[in-house]
Amino acid sequence: MTDNATTAPADTDGLHEDGSPERLAIDTIRTLSMDAVQAANSGHPGTPMALAPVGWTLWTKFLRYDPNHAHWPNRDRFILSVGHASMLLYSLLHLAGVKQPDGAPAVSLDDIKQFRQLSSKTPGHPEYSHTVGVETTTGPLGQGCGNSVGMAIAERWMAARYNQPGATLFDHDVYALCGDGDMMEGVAAEAASLAGHLKLSNLCWIYDSNHISIEGGTDLAFDEDVGMRFDAYGWNVVHVDDANDVAALTAAFDTFRAATDRPTLIIVHSVIGWGSPRAGSEKAHGEALGEENVRLTKQAYGWPEDKSFYVPDGVQEHFAQSMIDRAAPLREAWEETLAKYRTEHPELAAEVDAILSGALPEGWDSDIPSFETDAKGLASRDASGKVLNAIAKKMPWLIGGSADLAPSTKTDIKGEASFSANNYAGRNFHFGVREHAMGSVVNGMALSGLRSYGSTFLVFLDYMRPPVRLSALMELGTTWVFTHDSIGVGEDGPTHQPIEQIAMMRATPGLDTIRPGDSNEVAAAWRCIIEDGHQPAALVLSRQALPTLDRSKYASADGVKQGGYVLADSDGTPDVILIATGSEVSLAIEAHEKLVGEGIKSRVVSLPSWYRFEKQSAEYKESVLPAAVSARVAIEMAGEIGWDRYVGLKGQTITMSTFGASAPIAKLADKYGFTPDKVVQVAKDVMGR
Incomplete structure (x- = not known):
């Protein structure tokens, strides 16, 4: 089969006679x-x-x-x-x-x-x-x-x-x-x-x-x-x-x-x-x-x-x-049909035009909830579900589902049917335990103009890394909802506790990885995701409840739009800066209060999106993380790779250098150093006190 060039294809190919247009x-x-x-x-x-x-x-x-x-x-x-x-x-x-x-x-x-x-x-x-x-x-x-x-x-x-x-x-x-x-x-x-x-x-x-x-x-x-x-x-x-x-x-x-x-x-x-x-x-x-x-x-x-x-x-x-x-002729007839459709079905036509143009419907964010201060709080996955449903009411082409985990990832749209062979109008998708296919299918839906999302546990990003990467390469407006984001998963143990996955996503050019610290940061994150129509985003959410911070005492969650912001501060130049994301933000706040109580000028920076923060001006970044303050501590229940960018040579991280373990979350926090006392101790160490 390797040397057949001497046989004239025109005599054997079953096509048309030589010289035909075909x-x-x-x-x-x-x-x-x-x-x-x-x-x-x-x-x-x-x-x-x-x-x-x-x-x-x-x-x-x-x-x-x-x-x-x-x-x-x-x-x-x-x-x-x-x-x-x-x-x-x-x-x-x-x-x-x-x-x-x-x-x-x-x-x-x-x-x-x-x-x-x-x-x-x-x-x-x-x-x-x-x-x-x-x-x-x-x-x-x-x-x-x-x-x-x-x-x-x-x-x-x-x-x-x-x-x-x-x-x-x-x-x-x-x-x-x-x-x-x-x-x-x-x-x-x-x-x-x-x-x-x-x-x-x-x-x-x-x-x-x-x-x-x-x-x-x-x-x-x-x-x-x-x-x-x-x-x-x-x-x-x-x-x-x-x-x-x-x-x-x-x-x-x-x-x-x-x-x-x-x-x-x-x-x-x-x-x-x-x-x-x-x-x-x-x-x-x-x-x-x-x-x-x-x-x-x-x-x-x-x-x-x-x-x-x-x-x-x-x-x-x-x-x-x-x-x-x-x-x-088909295209011309279609254009005539659309023109007539706009007259006969104006509301549906407005949706079609928005899909084709990438526009957002008027008032799409009017029902996004604002969450009241609550020490017990809410898991960020639960807050996400509430925000998603508020947006979905106003944006019918926001559709998606999970890899058999919707009850856990909180991504079902309430009151909507499932997409099936018997109902192609359903908005809730059941991808089955097929993370890889889910990712590539969700990308295909986005390529057709829909605002599509897919969800699973963060640790299973490993099963769908290629389509997440390609969504960034293509600059698609896909949303990846990853829950169970840390060792906070607890008793499920190291097989389900992501360590290196966040670093992989942050290393992906063009992927906005957002790890909100409380329910109001979740709401702000979703607002950013929907507004950025050609920006794929990975929303990283907790299984465990996170305290809803008192925003009258601390800065507004609107700072999520900049990727990082000063959440809590002391008068004057801080002695130490505590930087955290996700579930560790409230931990940083607890440590901050202890430090302030001891007369130490402390600042807490919530840094949910490195991608967004790096797009800010040098002046803004300096206002949040002043170069003159070298005493810095980064806190995150994940690997430390990348944090040197923000803590510098003199700072330290409280992060994970091993896999986790199977135990209640409180035991894991003690074992791996995610406690207020540990943060205070490390903060004093970096200050040389």
Whole structure:
């Protein structure tokens, strides 16, 4: 299977006769992909070469996508979950003539020539918001699969809420192209299981079964019957024996379009690097073919051997026109429907317009509660549940759920139904014990304009780290609600007591990690999260009750907006600064009162969001943490990594350097030093007293 370039593809591929518009377009996709990878001397040519017929068939015959209006809300979505095969997508975007909002090409031929180069529109893996036409950032295998499920869910939810008799606003389909690697990833399995359970008939996965991985044949580690697995998931499974068989591909997509009760998996058998001397080999997967192999492959295609980045006359025009002819009338009719909808259903139309524009409804925060001083207080997870429900009443597209933990994470929306195959209008989502899929699905929902959230215990961030990272990379307005945030979990022990997870999130660029210190800080945190529509946030909450601080005595919780603020202070320059987050804020207050009682000038800084605090001016940060005060103590029931930024060389931390233990929280506080007396002692030590 490795040396078949001498066999002329035109004689064996089952496509059309040489020179036909279809064949020219398909081979243009192949050769553009080869040439771009070769020019970069980096990339993955084999999959675009093998799947060019799949891309051509889907885009020119089925995809409802107007190249001149790439952001049309009811467009079909195409997700390249095999993100390493990015040249397939870039070639399709180029040939389709997809336009940016200003009318410039989304991917020009010059962009393709700059494949994988700095600041180009064609990075190594597709990046959402960087290149028009890229629906989501892909590369980590399986994530695109999960995103596609979230997009299919979003379409079903919006259709159930907003479609009216004679006025259909949402009825688009979602296609995801995935490979053997995706099928091996657990996140794809979790997402597929959920999609089958929800009977998402608007979802089609195209599985490129080429039996090749980087290390060699997939039989090194993977030999299951994927079709049988998906049949068990409740999917409709269709086989296409040859990726070059356009008629079979067309029939498969027709089968998907006819399905009404389940998602569809089209298993396409292909030869990676088709037509090249490296066809069917792992050597066609992740490296340039080499100049001589490129020449031989073009020779086998009947392509001009001396031309690079060659697009024959008429290919782009024919490709783009086929899409415009199908999609433009649909888009124009949709726009007319929306205009009429605004007149006939003004309240629902206002919601739709807000979703499409990212606007907030008027008075969205008017019911957010203010919490009265209470020494016993409330767990921040409970306060969060109250605030979430107050916002949800005014913002119907705020939807989400948990990985089978809603009663514990307090993330259910009261009085609302569950989203299910029998009720796509439900706002409470049951993701099951599938943290990884939950994360990627929630991202997919956000990519469709919804304000989506997912929740679990903080320690299980480890099961869903990739989608949390990607939400930050894509600058999505997703909200991650993590409860049971410290050794305060108590008797559940070290398996459920997060230590290093907060540091990981704080180290993630663009992720606003907020750990509120009492109920009013929770309310302020939610207000910040909702206001920042393109800012993913991780809300870190306690299981145990936290005292609700007396805000007439201490500073307002509005300081959460700045990420950190002076909560309690003494007159004059402080002798020592106590810095804390979350449940340890009230501990810092207790220690502060003791220090003040002994005549020591103490300051308490609540620092719920390092991300926000670092965005403040140097003057503001100096006003909170004056450089002249080197005696500082940071208090947090988590690892100490990162706290040196705020305590400096002379300060100390009261943090965790080991895993926790199974015991009541009071015993754990004594064992690990989270007591007022310990804080006072360390404060005096750093002051040299």
